[in-house]
Amino acid sequence: MPIVDIKGMLQHAYDNRYAVGAFDLVSLDFLEGIISAAERCQSPVILSLAESHFDHYNFKLLMAAAESAAQDATVPVAIFLDHGASLNSAVQAINLGCNGIMVDASHQPLSENIALTRQVTEMARACGVPVEGELGYVPGVEGEDAERHPGEITYTTATEASEYVRQTGVDFLAVSIGTVHGRMKGEPQLDIDRLREINQALNIPLVIHGGTGLSDDQFHRLIENGVAKINYYTALSDAAAQQMRSNISDDSSGGYTRLTAGVRDSVSAETERCMRLWGSAGQAGAVTRATHPWSPVEHLIVFNVDTISDSEAEEMMARGRRILRAIPGVRHVLTGKAIKEDAKYRFCWLVRFVHPAVIDSYRDHPEHVRFADELFRPVAGDRISIDYQLGSK
Ligand code: 13P
Numbered sequence: 001m002p003i004v005d006i007k008g009m010l011q012h013a014y015d016n017r018y019a020v021g022a023f024d025l026v027s028l029d030f031l032e033g034i035i036s037a038a039e040r041c042q043s044p045v046i047l048s049l050a051e052s053h054f055d056h057y058n059f060k061l062l063m064a065a066a067e068s069a070a071q072d073a074t075v076p077v078a079i080f081l082d083h084g085a086s087l088n089s090a091v092q093a094i095n096l097g098c099n100g101i102m103v104d105a106s107h108q109p110l111s112e113n114i115a116l117t118r119q120v121t122e123m124a125r126a127c128g129v130p131v132e133g134e135l136g137y138v139p140g141v142e143g144e145d146a147e148r149h150p151g152e153i154t155y156t157t158a159t160e161a162s163e164y165v166r167q168t169g170v171d172f173l174a175v176s177i178g179t180v181h182g183r184m185k186g187e188p189q190l191d192i193d194r195l196r197e198i199n200q201a202l203n204i205p206l207v208i209h210g211g212t213g214l215s216d217d218q219f220h221r222l223i224e225n226g227v228a229k230i231n232y233y234t235a236l237s238d239a240a241a242q243q244m245r246s247n248i249s250d251d252s253s254g255g256y257t258r259l260t261a262g263v264r265d266s267v268s269a270e271t272e273r274c275m276r277l278w279g280s281a282g283q284a285g286a287v288t289r290a291t292h293p294w295s296p297v298e299h300l301i302v303f304n305v306d307t308i309s310d311s312e313a314e315e316m317m318a319r320g321r322r323i324l325r326a327i328p329g330v331r332h333v334l335t336g337k338a339i340k341e342d343a344k345y346r347f348c349w350l351v352r353f354v355h356p357a358v359i360d361s362y363r364d365h366p367e368h369v370r371f372a373d374e375l376f377r378p379v380a381g382d383r384i385s386i387d388y389q390l391g392s393k
Contacts, residue, residue: 006078008291013228018279022046024233033267041281050082106134127329128355136176179210199226302345303383329358
């Protein structure tokens with residue numbers, strides 16, 4: 001099953017009144033548990049990687065695993081950067097394979113939130129990647145007790161939300177209507193009237209952060225009023241930790257694999273409970289039909305050099321690899337030299353774009369224009385360049 005376009009996935013959920021879970025993963029146990037739950041209940045799923053967790057794992061390594069698991073899954077999957085803090089982190093996430101981005105500047109004054117979010121949406125749109133912004137402030141720390149949250153809730157208003165979406169161009173909006181990240185004491189009071197008003201004003205898929213601790217009825221009322229994506233982590237973390245505590249009490253001298261035994265299944269059971277409760281269970285087939293596969297483009301150039309030596313050509317390509325791989329939407333830049341001396345073309349570039357939209361934005365990107373005009377085209381008059389859409393797995 002290919003990774004699928006997240007805009008189509010969330011629009012399907014919004015139109016059909018269910019919510020897709022965006023489950024934050026922090027290890028391979030979480031990844032496997034989340035994917036196996038989605039497969040058991042034939043649910044679309046969002047693998048979510050939160051920037052606030054990057055101290056706990058290597059983002060690049062876990063992204064590679066998430067992408068591989070998504071490609072092998074039998075259900076539609078999307079991969080999301082959660083709580084991205086800057087333009088740089090959004091570019092890094094896209095170039096590592098995220099096909100949806102959250103930019104979170106909700107703790108900043110409105111004008112600064114709008115300015116950063118707009119920068120991210122402009123960059124991401126040129127890569128074909130949808131963006132979630134957040135307006136209003138959802139306090140708390142995922143995985144922690146909610147009373148440790150820094151700051152108070154700031155509620156989203158419908159008027160500000162309309163202006164924010166108009167000025168930033170976000171595809172999905174995370175709203176603050178009473179949830180907090182992390183473990184809450186007592187039942188949160190949700191302002192459903194406020195949510196209804198925001199939904200009527202915007203008519204785009206809405207997102208709830210701080211899913212842990214809400215009642216079944218609260219989830220249903222959120223979904224009835226436009227919530228199509230629910231971010232969820234603390235309850236998964238607590239299920240994993242509870243499993244480990246029980247392993248330790250059964251066997252206090254057990255090694256790592258004994259202490260973590262069963263974590264994957266505990267995470268999976270809680271994920272499955274959410275998928276059934278939020279109505280995404282059973283929607284995998286419909287989402288596959290309603291979405292486009294997320295398939296990359298290979299930008300292939302074969303060329304000969306005329307005025308420089310082979311070793312100078314290799315130096316020029318090494319410089320190009322460093323410059324071009326930092327451009328938004330570029331997955332990799334590979335270069336090669338023909339094995340046979342008499343090959344019709346001696347050298348090649350293989351530049352992988354995340355999406356066909358990058359064909360234009362890459363061509364016009366100032367770093368690409370400078371490299372191509374100053375270092376590449378003057379020495380490589382004899383060349384062929386073709387963009388190939390790659391088949392999805
Ligand atoms: P909880 O940890 O409260 O479930 O919230 C998760 C979240 O919102 C991640 O973005």
